[in-house]
Amino acid sequence: MTNISRRAVFKTGAILAMGASTMSANTSARTSETLAAPTAASPSTEYSYGHTTDFGDEYFANILPILEKVRDNELAVIDEVSSRMADAVRSGKNVWMQAKQGHMGRFEFDMGNPGNPRLFQSNSEWDDTDYDKMKPGDVLVTNYINDNVMNARTSGVCVVGVTVSYQDTPAAPRGLINPNPHGWFLADVSDVVIDSHSPIEQGIVSCPQIPEMKICPSSANPLAAIFWMLTAEGANKFKNPSASGTVYAAEVIDTIIGRVRAAFPPQRDRIFAAADSVAAMIASGARYHVTSDHGGVAQEAAGVASGPMMTNAFRKEVKKGDVHLLATIEPDSPKILDEAQRARDVGQFVVSIGPANSARLAALSDLFIDNLSREGGGLLQIPGFPEKIAAVGGILNNVLMWIFTAQFVDFMTRRGFVPWFWMGYYLQGGKEYDDAVKPFFLRQGF
Numbered sequence: 001m002t003n004i005s006r007r008a009v010f011k012t013g014a015i016l017a018m019g020a021s022t023m024s025a026n027t028s029a030r031t032s033e034t035l036a037a038p039t040a041a042s043p044s045t046e047y048s049y050g051h052t053t054d055f056g057d058e059y060f061a062n063i064l065p066i067l068e069k070v071r072d073n074e075l076a077v078i079d080e081v082s083s084r085m086a087d088a089v090r091s092g093k094n095v096w097m098q099a100k101q102g103h104m105g106r107f108e109f110d111m112g113n114p115g116n117p118r119l120f121q122s123n124s125e126w127d128d129t130d131y132d133k134m135k136p137g138d139v140l141v142t143n144y145i146n147d148n149v150m151n152a153r154t155s156g157v158c159v160v161g162v163t164v165s166y167q168d169t170p171a172a173p174r175g176l177i178n179p180n181p182h183g184w185f186l187a188d189v190s191d192v193v194i195d196s197h198s199p200i201e202q203g204i205v206s207c208p209q210i211p212e213m214k215i216c217p218s219s220a221n222p223l224a225a226i227f228w229m230l231t232a233e234g235a236n237k238f239k240n241p242s243a244s245g246t247v248y249a250a251e252v253i254d255t256i257i258g259r260v261r262a263a264f265p266p267q268r269d270r271i272f273a274a275a276d277s278v279a280a281m282i283a284s285g286a287r288y289h290v291t292s293d294h295g296g297v298a299q300e301a302a303g304v305a306s307g308p309m310m311t312n313a314f315r316k317e318v319k320k321g322d323v324h325l326l327a328t329i330e331p332d333s334p335k336i337l338d339e340a341q342r343a344r345d346v347g348q349f350v351v352s353i354g355p356a357n358s359a360r361l362a363a364l365s366d367l368f369i370d371n372l373s374r375e376g377g378g379l380l381q382i383p384g385f386p387e388k389i390a391a392v393g394g395i396l397n398n399v400l401m402w403i404f405t406a407q408f409v410d411f412m413t414r415r416g417f418v419p420w421f422w423m424g425y426y427l428q429g430g431k432e433y434d435d436a437v438k439p440f441f442l443r444q445g446f
Contacts (some may be wrong), residue, residue, distance in 0.1 A: 056407030114377025161190030239384030279411030305424025
């Protein structure tokens with residue numbers, strides 16, 4: 001397989017259209033102009049460029065502080081916001097849960113999912129039709145900074161802004177992120193702000209061979225955590241008007257943090273061994289596919305800022321020897337079992353992530369990763385509700401998926417096979433970068 005030199009791509013001048021402001025000065029970390037035919041067989045130090053921390057370990061180490069900052073800094077605000085949400089619904093108003101910018105959130109927030117009490121309008125999107133439905137006294141929880149949000153606030157809607165990497169912020173260097181309308185920031189259009197602590201750069205893994213961005217995105221995890229924290233606490237206060245504090249919101253975030261901490265280290269060696277095999281397969285021509293029982297993890301894995309271009313890019317060309325990652329929230333989800341059986345029948349290498357009580361799925365998998373979330377979509381028993389509320393399995397699946405992805409990318413780069421990654425359109429020059437490198441990705445295949 002031809003391995004296309006990144007430095008050679010840059011030397012064509014095709015990428016210069018995005019402007020020097022978006023390019024790292026560290027161009028010396030690029031591969032040589034003509035790579036010396038690295039083999040897919042085994043990693044080496046020749047192409048490591050001095051990196052000593054495994055990418056999977058780096059993702060694990062860097063996602064935890066983001067979630068911990070939400071736990072340590074945002075509970076007081078979530079207490080206030082969840083009370084407003086409960087009061088609004090109790091008085092016949094609506095709560096619009098729109099803080100889902102990115103890929104995973106549109107699926108994680110779906111009101112049809114198990115764990116969603118369907119009290120709040122979490123199917124809400126960002127088009128004009130939803131804004132037209134908003135009335136004075138409603139609550140809007142949003143990532144967006146635009147005239148629609150400002151007009152809603154002016155009309156009497158309580159706007160709760162949730163920070164996210166995709167929107168320009170005073171903390172970002174000027175000229176890095178595309179500016180918001182009118183030069184506004186989130187605080188300008190919001191009554192109160194919840195900080196998701198998403199980094200300015202979506203990615204949280206530093207790959208020396210890709211100095212222009214950090215890879216493997218993070219923002220979906222705290223956004224989904226905040227959604228379930230608000231949903232659980234708002235539901236409790238709706239049914240129990242005398243309730244105060246954040247007992248249920250704290251349990252949601254503590255459960256997520258605790259399970260991330262507990263899930264990865266005991267499974268690390270198996271995850272890394274499979275990642276090594278997968279790296280060799282992809283370097284030798286295998287395609288990488290991802291499917292999830294609701295679309296969140298699959299969408300988060302494909303086409304996302306700081307994510308690899310290869311994921312699901314060749315889904316119409318599924319063949320023997322490909323790699324298929326499956327993620328399920330519900331134990332032995334029929335959708336995922338069907339997909340796993342098809343993958344086995346074709347002869348694919350199957351990696352699955354889900355609750356340990358998915359015995360049939362585990363039996364169909366070359367690697368099964370336990371997300372420690374046996375309850376599926378139903379974490380908390382809140383007085384007044386017949387069904388349990390909140391689901392954290394999707395977040396655990398997403399974190400574990402990115403750890404696995406980060407690690408097989410690590411092993412690929414150590415072999416001299418450097419994948420192409422999407423630069424976010426929210427970054428100045430991001431679209432130009434993606435348009436310029438996509439033809440080289442299609443030729444290379446990863």
